[in-house]
Amino acid sequence: MSDQARVLKFQIFRYNPLKKGDKPRMVTYEVTEAPGMTIFIALNEIRETQDPSLQFDFVCRAGICGSCAMVINGQPDLACRTLTANFKDGEIKLLPLPGFELIGDLSVNTGKFMRAMSERIESWIHDQHADDVNYDKLEERMDPDVAEEIYELERCVECGACVSACATKRMRPDFLSAVGFMHLARFALDPRDKRTDEEFYEIMGNDDGVFGCMTLLGCEDYCPKDLPHQTQIAYLRRKMALIK
């Protein structure tokens, strides 16, 4: 530990839409840095000792639930696994994720967006015989490599960083976005999902789908899980272009 702990300066966006007369503003808080401090730890300290009204979302604080994405010094990332030590000048500016409905302060309604996305792409295995399976019997075999490939695409935690980093989404409010494409790529790869390419085309074969993507690839740059967005978007686009 260094001799003297730093004092971090947090500039945080504050606005509670449910409070009459409240106006959006930036508020500065000072926090004494502790070893291994993350933005999650610092925000909790601010809430517990300085301002109990501060709103932000966390569940797992281990980078797996996807609740805590926010804009940290201009870049979307998961707050729970961002160490304050990464910021050399000790100044950290926090804004809510754009592209989502604001709940208050740093809290946004990613849940509503993701639920609508799931319904739109029907993010489940489509197999009309799925419910007739006899679960007493040996399961359907799957190549171990295929299982691993599906898992690689299923690592998405729906944090919304890709949506907030997407310029196309800014221009097209109904743009499906990388999170939707990643799920579609996952189901298209899965031999258990019996949907045909034509059926997938109905979901994403337009400008609000995979053809609308301007390939600026903010999704690829800011995905906290390092998912292969670029490759999968290119793959889906080619697959869809071959249909008609």
Add this chain to the structure above:
Amino acid sequence: MKVIYTDSLVIGGGLAGLRVAIAAMQRGYDTIVLSLIPAKRSHSAAAQGGMQASLGACVKGEGDDEDVHFGDTVKGSDWGCDQDVARMFVNTAPKAIRQLAAWGVPWSRVRGGDREVIINGEKVTITENHEAHGLITARDFGGTKKWRTCFTSDGTGHTMLYAMDNKAIELGTEHMRKGKGVPSPYGDHLWLDITLLGRKHIEKNLREVKEICEYFLGIDPVKEYIPVRPTQHYSMGGVRTNATGESPTLKGLFSAGEAACWDMHGFNRLGGNSVAETVVAGMLVGEFVADYCAANPLKVSTATIAHFLKKEENKITDLLVRDFGENPFELKAQMQKIMMDKVGIFRNGPDLEQAVEELTVLNQRARNIALRNRISSSNPELVEAIRVPKMIKLAQCVAYGALLRTESRGAHAREDYPERNDRDWLRRTLTTWKDDGSDLPDISYEDLDVMKMEMPPGSRGYGVDNIILHPDSEKRMAEIEEIKKTNSAADRLELQQLLNPTPIPEKFKGKNERIGRGYK
């Protein structure tokens, strides 16, 4: 007052809650899932280890079946589990895994041929059968005779939760001691060495662990030791239910998963059995919930609803108008410190007594919480003010129960009572609160009946045996031997039925098939 009607209301959108909801929906009942967060953000996602089920497809799982899983579960629980429940559970777990496979979980699969693994700190080569190639594989998770923990690379809970929530969406609802520690600013820690596993294994199967090390600690676990600390990780107890998941004291209230004391874990839960419980309990209890819906028309007085609504409204109003009082964040921090220091892994009378006293004081103080931010919506301090008094009461249940239990069993290790005392303590601790204003919970006990056990208390086969025997243990053991002798022609499944005829729902009664063994 606006009343929302539904056939079944599920509180909590983790794996257990979602699975119950799916069962009720599949039987045609209106279901609402109430969750504080979007279901896919539930903490089930963080369960990385895996789910136990005796599929026996991988070579280290050969010879596994429901009986071996049952034995491991009962021993793990230190004979504290409900053996009817453990039986229902082990018989249904293979079906649960296979159902989840059909719903989209990309379970890791057997790869025929040689592979290198680490067993007891040594590198060995094992050869998987080619006949099993492509079936669901399993790994070791400690405390089991066979490798039985099914997994998806490093993200089991995540993939299970996503498949489960997607299925629910498809069905169209879901609304939403103090030892040799190394000092650090967050408390003493130990070093965990996983470098022996090698880069390939760590990067693939322990990637989430690796990410945590890199992002949170700035270390590379392939090369460096990981600092670790013990922490409260799982609650073996919960809302007491009978084997169908229903509360014995409140009709129509069911509980499943970590929230419940269904009681398949007893005094210590096996790794991989917690995630398995969520899904398997969800399946079984879900059927009983649907049965309940079928048998009981909704009949509720609006006056009762109004009474409880008013009561809760008053509590919130009191919090919002009080000028001076306690800070809920401070109360919580004090409660956490008491539990960590005095009700931890190794326990003793004097520490527990102090903990109970100090927690009682916190409970009293928690009746006088005041807010600094006095608004009624989107207010994290108000949320804390509502929750912390309940957390303190739960901490009191744990600490007081631990103080009174003068033995060591499972995860309850008393330095002053190191022996497992079956004679006096083969019983469950039940805690109840008479009313909101009580200082301490009432404690009562529920005896476990050795004479009904399929597997009477014995040695766990690991750790130190230090047991005061129950007088019925030998009697029951002899009785079982007698049953076995008189039914020498019975196969293991028939024998099991004789020893412990457990009521499993018709849907899940079938025998489970295994590779190389069929339905035997």
